[in-house]
Amino acid sequence: MAFWASQSLNSLALGGLLFMLAAGFSLIFGLMRVANLAHGALFMLGAYVGLASVQAGLNFWLAALLAALAVGVVGGLIERFLLRRLQGRTLPQVLLTLGLAFIIADACLMVWGGDPMRLPPPEELRGAVRLGDLAFPRYRLFVMGASCAIGIGLWLLIERTRIGAMIRAAVDDMQMARAIGISASALFSAVFCLGAALAGLGGVLGGPILSVYPGLDADMLPLALLVVILGGAGSLLGAFIGAYLIGFVYTFGQALVPDLAYVILFLPMVAVLAIAPNGLFGRRLS
Amino acid sequence: MSHKTAYSCLALIAASLLSTSAFSQPEPIRIGFMTVRSGALAAGGKQMEEGLNYCLQERGGQMAGRKVELITVDTGGQPATTRTRAQELVERSKVHAIIGPLAAFEALAIDDYIKQVGVPVVSPSAAAEDMTQRKPNPWFVRAVGTSAQANHALGEYAAKEMKLKRVATIGDDFAFGHETTAGFQRTFEENGGKVVKKLWPPLNVADYGSFISQLPTDVDAIFASFAGGNGLRFLQQYAEYGSPVKVIAHMTTVDEGILKSMSQEAVGVISSGWYSATQDAPGNKEFAEGMRKAYGADPGYYSVGAYTACAFVDAAAKAVEGKVEDKDAFMKALRSVKLDKGPLGKVSLDEFGNPIMDVTIRKTEMKDSRLQNVVIKTYPAVTQFWTYDQKEFLANPVYTRDYPPAKNLGN
Numbered sequence: 263m264a265f266w267a268s269q270s271l272n273s274l275a276l277g278g279l280l281f282m283l284a285a286g287f288s289l290i291f292g293l294m295r296v297a298n299l300a301h302g303a304l305f306m307l308g309a310y311v312g313l314a315s316v317q318a319g320l321n322f323w324l325a326a327l328l329a330a331l332a333v334g335v336v337g338g339l340i341e342r343f344l345l346r347r348l349q350g351r352t353l354p355q356v357l358l359t360l361g362l363a364f365i366i367a368d369a370c371l372m373v374w375g376g377d378p379m380r381l382p383p384p385e386e387l388r389g390a391v392r393l394g395d396l397a398f399p400r401y402r403l404f405v406m407g408a409s410c411a412i413g414i415g416l417w418l419l420i421e422r423t424r425i426g427a428m429i430r431a432a433v434d435d436m437q438m439a440r441a442i443g444i445s446a447s448a449l450f451s452a453v454f455c456l457g458a459a460l461a462g463l464g465g466v467l468g469g470p471i472l473s474v475y476p477g478l479d480a481d482m483l484p485l486a487l488l489v490v491i492l493g494g495a496g497s498l499l500g501a502f503i504g505a506y507l508i509g510f511v512y513t514f515g516q517a518l519v520p521d522l523a524y525v526i527l528f529l530p531m532v533a534v535l536a537i538a539p540n541g542l543f544g545r546r547l548s
Numbered sequence: 549m550s551h552k553t554a555y556s557c558l559a560l561i562a563a564s565l566l567s568t569s570a571f572s573q574p575e576p577i578r579i580g581f582m583t584v585r586s587g588a589l590a591a592g593g594k595q596m597e598e599g600l601n602y603c604l605q606e607r608g609g610q611m612a613g614r615k616v617e618l619i620t621v622d623t624g625g626q627p628a629t630t631r632t633r634a635q636e637l638v639e640r641s642k643v644h645a646i647i648g649p650l651a652a653f654e655a656l657a658i659d660d661y662i663k664q665v666g667v668p669v670v671s672p673s674a675a676a677e678d679m680t681q682r683k684p685n686p687w688f689v690r691a692v693g694t695s696a697q698a699n700h701a702l703g704e705y706a707a708k709e710m711k712l713k714r715v716a717t718i719g720d721d722f723a724f725g726h727e728t729t730a731g732f733q734r735t736f737e738e739n740g741g742k743v744v745k746k747l748w749p750p751l752n753v754a755d756y757g758s759f760i761s762q763l764p765t766d767v768d769a770i771f772a773s774f775a776g777g778n779g780l781r782f783l784q785q786y787a788e789y790g791s792p793v794k795v796i797a798h799m800t801t802v803d804e805g806i807l808k809s810m811s812q813e814a815v816g817v818i819s820s821g822w823y824s825a826t827q828d829a830p831g832n833k834e835f836a837e838g839m840r841k842a843y844g845a846d847p848g849y850y851s852v853g854a855y856t857a858c859a860f861v862d863a864a865a866k867a868v869e870g871k872v873e874d875k876d877a878f879m880k881a882l883r884s885v886k887l888d889k890g891p892l893g894k895v896s897l898d899e900f901g902n903p904i905m906d907v908t909i910r911k912t913e914m915k916d917s918r919l920q921n922v923v924i925k926t927y928p929a930v931t932q933f934w935t936y937d938q939k940e941f942l943a944n945p946v947y948t949r950d951y952p953p954a955k956n957l958g959n
Contacts, residue, residue, distance in 0.1 A: 265761070272757040279755075368586065376590030378777025379809050380784055390790040399788035402757070472754060473784060475777045476590055481752050513758040520748060 264396050269517050270510075275402035277509025278409030279471065282464030283482055284489035284501045285416060286457030292433045292496020293453050295352055296345065300359040301461050302483030303366035308333045308462025309474045310370050313381045322384035322466075330463040337458020341451050363479060371476050381469030401470055408467060412460070413502050420498060429453060433496050485512075492531050494544020503542060576617040577865060577872050579858075580637035582630065582648025589625040592650055592776065592850040595805050596672055598843050599851030600647065603858035606838075611862045612870035623649055627657035634658045638667050644872040645670065645882075647857045650850075652676035652723060655688075662687045668879045670860050672853035677727050678946050680902035680932065689882055689901035691857035692849070693822050693932065695724050696731025696947055698799055699773075700934035701907045701927045702820035703735030706796055709925070710818070712768040714742050714959070715796075718759060718782070719773035721748035721949075728773040728798045730947035733954060735934065742956035743771075748949065751778070756785045765792040773798035780806045787813035799823070802912050804848030807919045814919055817912045822892060822903075822930075823852045824910045824921040829893025836891070846920070852891045856903075860885045894929075904931045 287301045308329045315325035340362060348354045382388075383401040390397040420426035431439040432449055440446055465478075472478060485508065493504025507530065515526035534542060581600060584593035597620070609616055619641045623630040630649050637643045645668040649655055655674035662669050662685065669688050671679075675695040679688060706712045715736065719725035725748065733743045744767060749759045763770055770793050774782050779801035786795070791813070799821025802814055825836045825846035835855070839847040847855070860882060865872055867881035886896045895905045907930040910921035933941045945951050 268761040269758060272755070272761055275757065276755055371586065371590055376592075376594055377809055378591065378780050378806060380780060380811070382811070383788075388788075390788065392790075397790045397792070399785075401788060471757075471785065471788075473777065473781045477587060477752070481754055485754065513755075516749070516753070516758045517762055523750065 264394075265517075268396055268398060269513055271398050271402070273510040273513040274406050274506065275471070275509075276513055277506035278406045279464065279468050280485055280489050280508055281409045281502055281505035282412060282460060282467060284486045284493070284505050285412070285498065286460035286464075287486045288490045288493070288495055288497065288501040289416075289429075289453055289460075290457040291490060293429060294345075294450055296355045296359065297487075298359045298457070299356060299483065300340070300362040300366060301457075301486055302479035302481075303363040303370075304333050304337060304458050304461040305465040305468070305482050305486075306370060306474070306479040307336065307366055308465025309381065309469045309472075309478060310374050310465075311462065312466030312469055313379055313474050314374070316381065322382075326463060326466040329466045330459045333462025333465070334455045334459030337461075338451055338455040340458070341454035345454070346447075346450075363483075367476065367479050374474075376476050378473055378475035381466070381474055383470035405467060405471070409505075412463075413498070416498055425449075425452070488527070488531055490541070492534055492541060494538075494541025497541070497543040500541055500543030574614055574870070576615040577611055577645075577870070578617045578619060578641060578643045579861060580634075580641060580643035580646040580648070581618055581620045582623050582633060582637075582646060582650070582654070583620060584625045584650050585622040587625050589650055589776065591805065592673065593622075593625075595848060595850035596648075596650065596854035598839070599672070599847065599854035600858050602839055602842060602851075603855045603862070607862060612865040612868075612872075614865070614870045614872075619643060623654055625651060625654070627653050630654040631657050631661060634661055638665050643667065644875075644878070645861050647672055647854065647861065649674065652679075655679060659683075659685055659688070666875055666879075668861075668864075668875070668882050670857040670882070672857040673850055675727075676723055677932075680898075680900040682942060682946060684900045687879060689860065689885075689897065690903060691860055692853045693903055693905070693907075693930075695727035696734075697902075697930060697932050697934075698820040698822055698907045699728050699731035700735045701930060702771075702796065702798075702818075702909065703732040703737075703741070704739050705820070705909050705925065706732075706769065706771075706818075707736050707739035707741040710769075710796075712736075712741055712796075714744050714767045715769050715771050716745040716747070716764050716767045717743055717771040717773070718747040718749065718763065719771075719798075720775055720778060721750050724775055725773050726949045727947040729771065730949075730952060731934075732771055732773075732798075734947075734952050737952075737954075737956070742959055743954050744956055744959050746949075746954060746957065751775075756782050757789075760786055760789050763793070767793060769794045769796050771796050771798075772801050774801045776800075777806060779803070780809055783810065783813045783817070794818075800849055802919075802921060804846040804921070805850060807848070807912070807921070808845050810919055812914075814912045815914055818909065818924075819912070819921065820907060820909050821849075821921075822905050822907050823847075823849065824908060824923055826910075826920050827893075827906075827908055827923050827926075829889070829891065829906065831889030832891050832893065846918070847891065856887075856890065856892060856895070859887055859890055863887060898931055900932075902932045904929050906930065 290298050311332050312325045312329040387401040428444045489504040493500030516523040621633040652674040671690045677694045717729050719729045795817045797819040863885045864882035872878045907927045908923045909925040913922050
């Protein structure tokens with residue numbers, strides 16, 4: 263019983279982390295049809311910026327905010343000055359983001375060195391909560407809550423605001439959206455900024471669990487791709503469900519059949535692609 | 549004398565001067581150094597560079613009276629690239645010896661090649677057991693112990709002196725993790741202990757949470773064997789779960805190279821290894837202080853490995869009076885190297901080219917406001933075969949995930 267309970271909590275915590283990683287990726291892909299392969303690198307950049315801020319004496323929450331802003335700005339610059347030039351040419355855009363991923367990773371290595379570093383959780387979230395004979399880290403409970411809060415915030419933004427309506431319209435039919443006067447250019451920049459900022463925030467919030475090290479980007483990117491493929495690109499609900507599904511599959515796969523953990527991780531993706539090629543909640547993309 | 553003859557005279561003098569100076573200044577000894585400057589292994593690579601540079605500076609850039617020319621290449625931690633770089637070093641740069649590479653799978657990738665061309669290679673870190681056991685390479689010498697060399701001692705210490713009865717193990721799921729854990733399990737169980745659970749998280753696992761939840765809380769200790777940055781992540785996450793059980797570990801889990809990024813979670817960990825920055829080996833005090841001054845941190849596994857590899861090459865070059873061009877004599881000298889002092893203290897090599905050296909049991913403590921591995925017991929002159937008969941040891945299969953078999957799982 264304790265086993266199932268604690269592994270379920272682990273799954274939820276990992277799912278929460280994956281959602282923060284994948285939400286931005288999914289938003290960008292849904293709107294711009296660009297598989298942003300620099301997303302893992304932006305996640306890592308966020309973690310490093312957060313770490314540097316904490317080391318400079320900032321408190322954890324300010325550091326998280328600062329990292330999200332900084333990475334959001336980097337994302338905006340990438341969209342404005344690089345991706346824009348290749349508009350409509352998907353393959354060169356994907357290659358560009360791959361190149362950027364390498365550049366960002368090497369820049370991090372140059373600035374912060376190769377040593378793995380520890381990003382301490384905020385003072386008030388240290389230690390474990392005890393429920394009977396079950397001990398569970400307080401910080402992980404917080405990550406679950408934070409991811410739900412971010413999920414709800416994004417949902418409100420997309421379903422209940424004017425910008426959200428514009429994004430939904432553009433995801434469904436870009437040409438029609440333009441015809442009725444939606445500025446795709448501004449929308450692209452805004453969404454890319456937002457997606458990158460989410461990645462940066464995810465990096466800081468993930469830091470105390472994952473620690474910060476070169477290679478974090480490459481470890482996280484496949485998981486983001488997995489979540490998005492499973493949940494369906496461009497769908498917030500898909501990213502949410504996909505993230506938690508992968509969280510459960512990954513955790514229980516490793517606990518129950520450790521030798522096949524990676525196989526089990528990719529099985530649901532294969533199954534979903536075979537049955538519903540657009541993912542669980544994906545809309546047919548034109 | 550006409551101008552013309554005067555000039556030719558001058559040219560002659562100049563030429564003869566040049567040739568004599570060339571004669572008195574022999575060519576430098578060329579050493580190839582294979583490191584990793586990018587990717588996940590870059591931290592270890594950087595520490596190797598520091599150790600090697602420190603060694604060369606200490607010797608004024610000379611070995612046996614000849615200048616040393618260091619040719620550094622980056623393998624990126626990729627076996628295929630390692631092979632190409634080794635070929636470049638041998639065929640283009642014509643090196644007399646190679647120090648490197650970092651990882652065991654890189655060393656395996658050049659194993660055949662170095663046999664074929666016959667170039668002396670000193671490994672500063674790759675610990676794969678069989679390279680100095682069942683599949684020895686006459687051109688290969690190690691400046692670090694085998695994976696399990698220090699853990700035989702820890703297994704005995706845990707059973708006999710710490711009086712631990714039941715232990716669960718957790719280690720990286722690759723050869724290094726398997727071999728280190730196997731060495732511990734063997735001596736621990738032979739001395740009456742029981743290994744009741746073994747967990748193998750994948751090398752690049754994102755989160756140890758699901759594994760930590762499986763670690764039993766009713767055992768006497770957890771044995772942890774992690775490489776690179778994984779020790780940092782594991783101990784930190786284990787602490788988050790309230791660290792219910794004492795941790796004992798292989799040296800790389802609490803290596804000085806990552807200890808500087810750790811805090812309270814590492815305090816109290818008992819580990820075994822052949823190097824600790826605090827150990828009282830002849831020559832280590834000066835070394836550790838010098839390294840701290842030069843690079844601002846305690847030296848660890850990788851920097852000491854590279855430093856010792858360089859010291860081996862130096863000692864061998866002296867033994868052949870600088871005539872490193874005679875490959876066979878140079879290799880022979882390298883294989884019979886003996887050092888009296890240095891970070892490891894007294895070191896010699898066995899017939900397989902693997903060091904015989906002191907192994908210590910250490911406890912991680914906060915001292916002088918930094919974490920240090922404080923020595924609590926020394927096992928002198930430990931070989932890769934521990935106290936076992938060499939023939940018998942080699943007749944058994946190499947250590948793996950399932951060898952020696954764990955008979956007490958679930959007890």
